[in-house]
Amino acid sequence: MGKIYVVGIGPGNEEYMTAQAKQALLESSVIVGYDLYIELIKEIVRGKKTQSTSMTKEVDRCKIALSHALAGETVSLVCSGDAGVYGMAGVMLEVAQPYPDLAVEVVPGITAACSAAAALGAPLIHDFAIISLSDLLTPWEKIEKRLMCAADADFVICLYNPSSRKRRDYLKKACEKILLYQSPSTNCGYVRNIGRQGQETELCTLGQLKDREVDMFTTVMIGNSQTKVINNRLVTPRGYREL
Amino acid sequence: MGKIYVVGIGPGNEEYMTAQAKQALLESSVIVGYDLYIELIKEIVRGKKTQSTSMTKEVDRCKIALSHALAGETVSLVCSGDAGVYGMAGVMLEVAQPYPDLAVEVVPGITAACSAAAALGAPLIHDFAIISLSDLLTPWEKIEKRLMCAADADFVICLYNPSSRKRRDYLKKACEKILLYQSPSTNCGYVRNIGRQGQETELCTLGQLKDREVDMFTTVMIGNSQTKVINNRLVTPRGYREL
Numbered sequence: 236m237g238k239i240y241v242v243g244i245g246p247g248n249e250e251y252m253t254a255q256a257k258q259a260l261l262e263s264s265v266i267v268g269y270d271l272y273i274e275l276i277k278e279i280v281r282g283k284k285t286q287s288t289s290m291t292k293e294v295d296r297c298k299i300a301l302s303h304a305l306a307g308e309t310v311s312l313v314c315s316g317d318a319g320v321y322g323m324a325g326v327m328l329e330v331a332q333p334y335p336d337l338a339v340e341v342v343p344g345i346t347a348a349c350s351a352a353a354a355l356g357a358p359l360i361h362d363f364a365i366i367s368l369s370d371l372l373t374p375w376e377k378i379e380k381r382l383m384c385a386a387d388a389d390f391v392i393c394l395y396n397p398s399s400r401k402r403r404d405y406l407k408k409a410c411e412k413i414l415l416y417q418s419p420s421t422n423c424g425y426v427r428n429i430g431r432q433g434q435e436t437e438l439c440t441l442g443q444l445k446d447r448e449v450d451m452f453t454t455v456m457i458g459n460s461q462t463k464v465i466n467n468r469l470v471t472p473r474g475y476r477e478l
Numbered sequence: 479m480g481k482i483y484v485v486g487i488g489p490g491n492e493e494y495m496t497a498q499a500k501q502a503l504l505e506s507s508v509i510v511g512y513d514l515y516i517e518l519i520k521e522i523v524r525g526k527k528t529q530s531t532s533m534t535k536e537v538d539r540c541k542i543a544l545s546h547a548l549a550g551e552t553v554s555l556v557c558s559g560d561a562g563v564y565g566m567a568g569v570m571l572e573v574a575q576p577y578p579d580l581a582v583e584v585v586p587g588i589t590a591a592c593s594a595a596a597a598l599g600a601p602l603i604h605d606f607a608i609i610s611l612s613d614l615l616t617p618w619e620k621i622e623k624r625l626m627c628a629a630d631a632d633f634v635i636c637l638y639n640p641s642s643r644k645r646r647d648y649l650k651k652a653c654e655k656i657l658l659y660q661s662p663s664t665n666c667g668y669v670r671n672i673g674r675q676g677q678e679t680e681l682c683t684l685g686q687l688k689d690r691e692v693d694m695f696t697t698v699m700i701g702n703s704q705t706k707v708i709n710n711r712l713v714t715p716r717g718y719r720e721l
Contacts, residue, residue, distance in 0.1 A: 243592075245496065249497060250496070250497050250498045250501075251496050251586075252496060253488065253494050253495060253588065254492060254494070254495060254497075254500075255493045255494055257497075258493075293716075294718050294720045294721060317588075317592050317595075317602075318596070318600075319595040319596050319601075319602050320592065320595075320602050320603070320606075321603060321604070322600075322603065324595075324596070324599070324600035324603065325599075325600035325603035325714060325715060325716055326603075326715075326718060326721070327600075328708050328709070328711055328713050329713065329715065329721050330721070331709075332709060335709040339711075341595075341596040341597075341599070341600060343494075343588050343593050343595065343596040344592075345496065345586050345587070345588065346592060349560050349562060349586040349587075349589060349592075350586050352560075352563075353561070353562050353567070353586040354584075356567070356568075356571055357561075357562050357565075357568035357570075357571055357584060358562075359560075359562050360562065360563070360564060360565065360567065360568035360569075361564070361610075361616070362608060362609045362616075363607070364605070364606070364608075364628070365607075366605045367604075367605060372717035372718065373717060377632070378605075380631055381605055381632075381633060383631075384627040384628065384630055384631035385607065385627065385628075385631065385633075387627055388623050388624040388626075388627035388628065389620070389623075390624060390627075390628075465571050465572060465575050466571070466575060466578040468571055468582075470568050470572065471568060472568060472572065473536075473564070473568055473569060474615035475537050475569060475615065476615075478537060478572050
């Protein structure tokens with residue numbers, strides 16, 4: 236029997252990948268993943284067998300990886316960011332359930348919350364929640380409840396999938412729920428194309444964020460009541476008394 | 479003027495570090511950090527000037543880094559995990575506030591939530607919250623409120639700093655608050671010494687977790703209502719209909 240690595244390649248190019256992730260790719264004879272992600276690592280996987288499916292075919296991708304592994308090959312199933320945060324690690328373990336002896340190893344990567352935080356400054360220094368606004372697989376009511384509970388508890392909130400062509404007003408709806416608990420002057424920021432060409436960062440208040448249009452390549456950060464702007468960087472204090 | 483990198487080195491040895499983090503360390507002439515973290519990267523920083531302070535002297539460490547940078551040196555201030563998640567990135571930006579022209583670059587790393595998730599399986603596949611149980615800088619009432627809101631919203635919850643010699647019963651108290659909203663049969667897990675020698679993982683239910691003793695080198699994962707155990711791995715489903 237072969238082996239499956241579910242590999243988080245981080246936000247963009249090789250620079251943001253761990254040595255462990257690169258090693259898993261190099262060890263593999265087959266690379267399975269969405270086209271764009273394979274393109275980002277093409278130098279490392281040159282000469283290897285690659286197989287991709289379109290964006291929404293996650294279960295199919297796992298079945299392809301499984302069939303290669305059952306045939307004795309070492310396979311890397313690649314994800315952007317972290318394989319374990321809205322990534323393929325979960326569905327791969329579900330698909331491999333009938334084969335308890337098959338080795339499936341999850342290789343973590345830098346998730347968008349962490350790379351966006353670094354690009355913006357240090358907004359995630361204290362307790363935070365990550366919420367995806369995609370209601371493709373989650374009822375919108377559950378997403379709203381999470382937004383309100385997170386805001387009520389004064390978590391910093393990081394939003395994944397804040398928008399898409401079919402969900403243009405979701406960020407606005409999310410901000411309206413958060414505004415039930417947090418002030419319109421709450422410091423926020425967002426990053427587009429993290430770690431890729433054309434990375435852009437922007438700071439604003441929660442009141443302004445409500446009316447901003449962002450795309451699906453954007454990660455949004457909403458501060459807690461203590462988050463401030465220092466020299467154009469978004470910073471959530473930890474609370475050291477000496478400062 | 480010099481430059482400051484605030485570098486997240488990931489959970490353990492060099493294998494889990496990104497190429498960007500390694501490059502920042504190599505570019506630096508001075509390395510500032512807590513002893514244990516400098517020990518983990520000693521091969522990379524061999525021959526460089528290193529300066530450390532004891533665990534709680536975070537502000538002092540930033541002031542040391544600042545003074546070297548103001549003297550024209552390139553400095554890496556190292557943190558375990560991610561520099562931006564309960565790390566030094568925030569306090570460094572606060573300490574450097576009077577010097578807006580000084581370059582302070584945050585280099586993200588794999589935070590304990592992500593490395594613990596990979597070791598346990600795939601518990602963080604859906605919305606989650608990270609909460610530190612350390613009440614050194616945060617009132618316990620605020621921590622309890624966050625635990626209850628996160629449990630009420632059915633977030634997966636990752637606990638940092640779950641225990642220490644002075645806070646032996648904090649994990650128990652935290653579980654009791656979460657049990658107000660989640661079932662005692664909720665699937666949980668924890669990882670000790672992630673990415674270091676002697677890494678241990680353990681699965682249990684929330685009811686069992688309440689009475690477990692863990693130490694300060696442990697990261698705890700509490701599933702949501704959907705989290706299950708598949709072949710001894712903790713997995714939170716995303717909700718694909720084809721499965």
